[in-house]
Amino acid sequence: MNVLIVYGSTTGNTESVAEMIKEHIAHDAEVVDVTEVDLEALKQADLVLFGASTWDLGGIQEDFEEFMEEQFSKDLLEGKDVAVFGCGDSESYPDDFATATDQIVDEAKKNGANIVAETLKVDGDVEDNEEAIIEFALQF
Numbered sequence: 001m002n003v004l005i006v007y008g009s010t011t012g013n014t015e016s017v018a019e020m021i022k023e024h025i026a027h028d029a030e031v032v033d034v035t036e037v038d039l040e041a042l043k044q045a046d047l048v049l050f051g052a053s054t055w056d057l058g059g060i061q062e063d064f065e066e067f068m069e070e071q072f073s074k075d076l077l078e079g080k081d082v083a084v085f086g087c088g089d090s091e092s093y094p095d096d097f098a099t100a101t102d103q104i105v106d107e108a109k110k111n112g113a114n115i116v117a118e119t120l121k122v123d124g125d126v127e128d129n130e131e132a133i134i135e136f137a138l139q140f
């Protein structure tokens with residue numbers, strides 16, 4: 001199985017999570033910044049993991065938002081196995097904690113993707129969430 005991990009990250013936290021998932025997943029996986037996605041590689045992947053942080057009271061990380069608005073389509077995602085992860089901070093933003101991930105799930109579903117796992121919401125420091133990140137990676 002070939003896995004593509006696509007992340008949007010402003011300060012590097014979601015990027016670190018993406019790398020940690022790659023390290024622990026039991027398949028060939030490639031990590032790519034959302035600004036550098038090869039759409040053909042995405043179409044060919046058996047499983048796509050989308051990762052994005054939440055900014056500005058429930059907004060999607062800006063690079064990921066742009067990609068989602070411009071590229072999410074039935075042509076790209078219909079029938080595709082997808083799972084979503086992302087970073088946020090529930091202490092500072094309790095009402096909007098990691099809600100970007102929910103928006104990505106909704107939009108992926110609208111475009112025909114199969115959501116194959118529960119979303120991973122990383123709260124605060126990435127290192128404090130290592131166990132949950134490894135568990136997320138190991139389920140695939």
Ligand SMILES: Cc1cc2nc3c(=O)[nH]c(=O)nc-3n(C[C@H](O)[C@H](O)[C@H](O)COP(=O)(O)O)c2cc1C
Nearest residue numbers: 009010011012013014053056057058088089097098
């Ligand atoms: C100005 C600002 C706004 C933020 N807004 C939210 C938010 O609405 N919800 C949330 O869960 N986290 C929010 N965060 C926390 C970030 O999502 C968190 O720092 C995350 O780890 C950043 O990940 P990244 O480095 O991958 O972009 C905000 C942080 C900043 C500095």
